[in-house]
Amino acid sequence: MPLYEGDMTAKPRRATYRHGNLKSAALKAATRLVATSGHEQLSLREVADAVGVAHRSLYNHFADREALLDAVATEAYTRLAAILVKAETPEDYTAKYVRFALANRALYALMTSRPHATMKHNPPLQAAVHKVIAQAMRIFCQDIESPAERRRAVMKVYITLYGGISLYTAGVLDQPSEKALIAELSAMNAGM
Amino acid sequence: MPLYEGDMTAKPRRATYRHGNLKSAALKAATRLVATSGHEQLSLREVADAVGVAHRSLYNHFADREALLDAVATEAYTRLAAILVKAETPEDYTAKYVRFALANRALYALMTSRPHATMKHNPPLQAAVHKVIAQAMRIFCQDIESPAERRRAVMKVYITLYGGISLYTAGVLDQPSEKALIAELSAMNAGM
């Protein structure tokens, strides 16, 4: 006697018992839900509902909730890196970075919320982050030789980018436009 | 027939049914728990347990979990402001601010996590934050007249402070010491 038939026949039976591409579908749904409601709010159950699957099925593809969020972040970092490879100047890099962050605020909040310790145990995420940093190295540190100095310079860039975007997004920098923010941060990063 | 006697007599009866200073006791306990476990982990139940009270009793003093966290943040901002009034120079302000943030990382994370929109509806919190900003104005904007320019200058200071502390705390700036971080951020704030 099939155990689930009662409910299974109540709803229109799914085309395939095996979803087939649940992992990527869940990733897409999670990305959308994070974008609209923020990663703190995201629940596995709503992701599962969105793709029409029992919530526990997600555990076949993601170790836990954090792993799902890590995967969303990884994908986002990869997209950002793809944008930044086309940057040519410091101003351009800053503009592209800021525009991505502001166009995808909730996603950016997720990306920057991943604890650094976590990344060490998540090579794909670490690699995606590294691609973004590598582009900053290329743009901002062309004529710096010492690796330590290069790293230092990049960190200064990220301090202003991250701080500026955070304060802007928090609504503390209420008056300036996105354009003004880019100009401001470009100026701060110019003199270093 | 007293309804709760069974359980009440099982435990040693509390000295007073009225706790007396539950609000401040809960605040203290919450502050300690936030400091040790982070504000994301904080549950009303463990706060209630820590002060020996039913979890629902906290709602007599705080509207909800967020209100409790806001109260913790307000108290922390007030303490920080009290430290900063003694600052004399930009370097001193930076050093005191950074030292507070790093000595109370989880608390600082809570403070900076309060959404700006929330503050507008929470005058005590807003006032506490304003005290901190006022000290920055005093130290960094002595010879700036235009209010808009003063605000702009303060924001630049906070961009570097917040960005620097965030990246340092996240472990991204792995090599420098607290002292080196202060020096770095002081230098970044010097030229503006």
Added chain:
DNA sequence: CCGTTAAAGTATCCGCTGGATGCTTATGTT
């Protein structure tokens, strides 16, 4: 071509959370 098997689903249970309701008790005021 058919069985076996492992991957990918499902149902159900657990402990925990924040929050709502309604009760009781103690205190301060009149």
Added chain:
DNA sequence: AACATAAGCATCCAGCGGATACTTTAACGG
């Protein structure tokens, strides 16, 4: 002394992440 009210309490609820045990199906080796 009576009483209104503030501040406790037990209890219930839905939703969460996660664990276990079950079933279905696709893929593959004989």
